[in-house]
Amino acid sequence: MIDMLIIVALAALGALFAGLLGAPAVTLLRGRSVVLSMFAVAALAVVAMAAGTVAVALEMFLSGHDFRVVLIVVAVAGAFSLGAALLFGRRIAAGSRDLARAATTVGGEPGFTAPADPPTSELAALAAALETAGSRLRAAQDRxxxxxxxxxxxxxxxxxxxxxxxxxxxxxxxxxxxxxxxxxxxxxxxxxxxxxxxxxxxxxxxxxxxxxxxxxxxxxxxxxxxxxxxxxxxxxxxxxxxxxxxxxxxxxxxxxxxxxxxxxxxxxxxxxxxxxxxxxxxxxxxxxxxxxxxxxxxxxxxxxxxxxxxxxxxxxxxxxxxxxxxxxxxxxxxxxxxxxxxxxxxxxxxxxxxxxxxxxxxxxxxxxxxxxxxxxxxxxxxxxxxxxxxxxxxxxxxxxxxxxxxxx
Missing domain, CATH: 3.30.565.10 (Histidine kinase-like ATPase, C-terminal domain)
Structure with a gap:
């Protein structure tokens, strides 16, 4: 039981250390692209996981071979996590740009047309709201x-x-x-x-x-x-x-x-x-x-x-x-x-x-x-x-x- 508490404490300390290091990124990335924001979130999670894993591995006195295996697993998982975050961020950014271009047609001809298959439910809700606003605006213009x-x-x-x-x-x-x-x-x-x-x-x-x-x-x-x-x-x-x-x-x-x-x-x-x-x-x-x-x-x-x-x-x-x-x-x-x-x-x-x-x-x-x-x-x-x-x-x-x- 004591060993488990020690492992939890070490993992928490590693995650806390990574969080303190990533806190300034919140201010630096304000107003930047959603791709950078998602990548920073994924990187913070990977660093926190890696720090906790390494701390626990050192405490367990693993052999050199086993320790290298842990590091390889952490590195590969972190790389794939960062790649997935980058891919999803680019999709969301592309959907946002499509929606921004479509929003410029609100009130014009032939009218607002929502982008097909928005990447997130929030963007889909925003597209629906813009479509409703466009319909009301066209009706007001007709009146x-x-x-x-x-x-x-x-x-x-x-x-x-x-x-x-x-x-x-x-x-x-x-x-x-x-x-x-x-x-x-x-x-x-x-x-x-x-x-x-x-x-x-x-x-x-x-x-x-x-x-x-x-x-x-x-x-x-x-x-x-x-x-x-x-x-x-x-x-x-x-x-x-x-x-x-x-x-x-x-x-x-x-x-x-x-x-x-x-x-x-x-x-x-x-x-x-x-x-x-x-x-x-x-x-x-x-x-x-x-x-x-x-x-x-x-x-x-x-x-x-x-x-x-x-x-x-x-x-x-x-x-x-x-x-x-x-x-x-x-x-x-x-x-x-x-x-x-x-x-x-x-x-x-x-x-x-x-x-x-x-x-x-x-x-x-x-x-x-x-x-x-x-x-x-x-x-x-x-x-x-x-x-x-x-x-x-x-x-x-x-x-x-x-x-x-x-x-x-």
Missing amino acids: ERSLDTSRRELIAWISHDLRTPLAGLRAMAEALEDGVVSDPGRFHTRIRVEVDRLSGMVDDLFELSRIQARSLELALTRVSIYDLVDDALATARPLADERGVRLVDGGVAAFPVRVDPQAITRVLGNLLVNAIRATPADGTVAVSTRVEDDQVVLGVEDGCGGIAEQDLPRVFDTGWRGGQARTPPSLTAADSGPAADSGTAAEQAAGHGTHASAAPGQRHGDSGAGLGLAIVRGIVEAHTGHATVRNTAVGCRFEILLPTTGPS
Whole structure:
């Protein structure tokens, strides 16, 4: 028993001696190649094993032949150990270099591709994390490009939609100044309608800027969805009557919701106005509600004939207006012609005024700038809800999903 304790003590002393000698290598190899680090670890282990073995061999008073045999065994084992450490270190270093080269493609084209068969599980986990980060970055870049495209389209459309009524207003104002009109009252009425439309566009832009800046403040109140729908239908009915569209109750129940009544009324107004404008005469716009998974689902279904499938994901994007320009035809003539012809242009602008006039209180979403549905989505998401659209047999069905408890 004492002999075994002596052997253990000698082996420990030899290993301790080797460890003290190798301690400075930890500082010297910091920041160096993984090959050198693994080789140094293997060398330290070999030296510690050799020192302990030699110390024990001397204590055992081995013969010269036996002592040489022990030294040869230690030397050969140490050489193979160092060679294996060098080989494995080079493999790990090569895998690290491959991963570093692959990491430079994160966010680029065609995207990050993890190296095949990483030498260690840590490198494999790092490659998987980089692949996930690359996917998220590509998705973020796609969203950024989409937003940038929408922003450019919005600026172009807003510029056009502002220039057209302003040109008409200028033509009518010049005609009134020159006294070349026979019915000034009609011009004054048309000017007021166009000013109201411009004010609606400005209001929509301001509301959208608040939504995108996340500065929209909600005054939450527990109300019945039936009351909100009833108010929105009453407000939209004059526009529906003017266009010959029937507004019907497709099943609206008195479900309680905790929302900002004014904001949700605006959402319903935008949806109803868009549905009425897109539905041909003698068509029907139906409103319905239901409860689904602790959410109130409010649907507005129109008879527009449907939206192209490739356009459905963009319906709620800022500035989206589909394939048809929605600039009211009443002012297209006023956008051309010199100032000297202001009387003719003004007569054309004022003569078609009835086609572009909106029902009282229906300025929201009626600017034609593609902001109404973007505002719908922004307000609904501010309530921690969700807005969707899908095609039906005769048109489209817009749905907003609102939690019954309201946003936190």
